[in-house]
Amino acid sequence: MGANGSKLEKALGDQFPEGERYFGLENFGNTCYCNSVLQALYFCVPFREQLLEYYANAKNLTDTEENLLTCLADLFTQISLQKKKTGVLPPKRFVQRLKKQNEIFRSYMHQDAHEFLNYLLNELVDILEKESHAAKTDAETSSPPPEKVANGPKTIQANGAKKEPLVTWVHKNFQGILTNETRCLRCETVTARDETFFDLSLDIEQNSSITSCLKNFSSTETLNAEDKFFCDKCCSLQEAQKRMKIKKPPHILVIHLKRFKYIEHLSRYKKLTYRVVFPLELKLSNTVEDLDAEYSLFAVVVHVGSGPNHGHYVSLVKSHNHWLFFDDEAVEMIDESAVQTFFGSAQEYSSNTDHGYILFYERLAAASTS
Template sequence: MNAVVQCVNSTPGLSEFLVHLDCTSYSGEPTHGETVQELAAIVKALWSGRHKSESLHDLKNAMGRRHACFRDSAQQDAHEFLLCLLNSLHEELTDVSRKQMLREQDNDGVPDSRAIKLLQDDSQSSSQSPISNLFGGQYKSTLRCVSCGNQSAKFEAFSHLSVPMPARASQCSLHECIQLFVEGDTISGWTCPECQSSDGATKRLDIRRLPPVLIIHIQRFYNDGAWKKNQSSVLFPLKNLDMSPHLATEDAHQQHHRYHLYGVVNHYGSMDSGHYTAFCRAPNTDRWHKYDDHQVHERSGGSVQSSAGYLLFYSAIDQRL
């Protein structure tokens, strides 16, 4: 939790949004969901500089009420926590505008015509929130039957890219991992709707739209009869990550394709025993700091690129929020 929250706190656009977020109405009633309120309180406290450290106890309890896996003190994966946190924030922030509209309707403050339009807008933008606007991208998933070549495609939204690592390589580049991700895999047991063959299909992903903030999860944990961790080193750039080679050709002109790194969640240790830390780049000084629970130390950019990198947080160079 500590490592993930530090990277979230360093996310351009999101930290400013949470710092200035008013979580109570004029009557003192909460205007946002519990997760939003608790995270906003932490971010405001961190930026205020009043204390050397802040407790995540209340946020942990709020997450536990939404997600059963966080209700006790069992060890959990940082990647899973990040996804649950972003999903909770997205759902709570998406629901605010609809609740406000219904509240106004109850008070007869919205004409019928505007109420209908608000409902239509809500239906069309039900998947949009400040979270999806920052982290949301889209790719096209294409299945191709290995027997007859018939293809079927669908568009899917993503909040991060979960990329595999090359097998039996002691060192690889982030671009190699991303290329493996878009090349996809073979889907066994798939039945073709055209020829009815169950010989399977190949799956390919074409990235159509990249978000202002790109999170890349390196798949270090794998199941080979038993869960293990891949300790290989992944070389990732601190500056100028160029994603254009991985975009669908017709979308190579899309808005975001070059990124600077601003946060890393590291995992040290094995599958059975490990520890998480974070590297974050300060937006006002451009200096890197290592966050190890309550301890903070300045670090050089070179120390950020290590074999412990697990979650990478990139911000678009041309980002306009």
């Protein structure tokens, strides 16, 4: 890091808490997609704290098998325990494990940061669920058999009882619930179907904003002609209106901007360089309860480049009211106003190729009902 490192160290020492660390991550050949997402997750403080707590507990378990979760927890622990405030660390163990587990990330080709984030969160959930199941099985096999009574065991689960899904700390941070409402225009019956999400993928338009993208996401669509809806009450195909609303806003709202669009006549993907304004403070007004959920932006993964199959990823993170720029090994402080330069381009052809791609918002405590 040299002179820049010592300059940053001085700035960090003056303005940041003693325990916070700001480390660049070494690039192992086109692993910027991974580094940029890891920085955003590291500065997702509730996620980081629970991961560090998991690692501290896991260290006591000698038979913990290495997996993506233990490698990530080990990396975050390494960063947090560094003596210096800033420097560079190689996330070698994590990257090796990622490539070993998923052949998509094995090559040195340009990878998609959103695809990586999706894979990582789902993999962490799978590991935690397996560990919970294994712990429960161990507890059941080590517990004494149920006491026999005239009509069988004292504790018995009713047949057909619905098993509640396990809610891990990954779910508690990132999972929200969408509800898909379809209203039959003949009998007015509303059919609602819920689905969970870890991030919202939004279609984008030129010179728009996150607020307008969210409104479009929840806009009402009419189902008619060949797209009619089969209404169970009418027992026939009927015209209907469909819309998607947020039933339960997540604690950490991750928004993925669909910047890569497949162009049929070209038979390839094209990058949309559209200018999409993402505010530092965001109100979600399209929730089922019609209550505003308030969020604050704390990280942005930025795609740099003109196309989807090449380019670079960097990240911006907010820590203790200051913004920092992470570009693999390099770390520097930036002004809050610099965030606006990553909104996108107002014209189709522009020299600016740095565009916000994945946005991370944390729900403000005052607005949270949980």
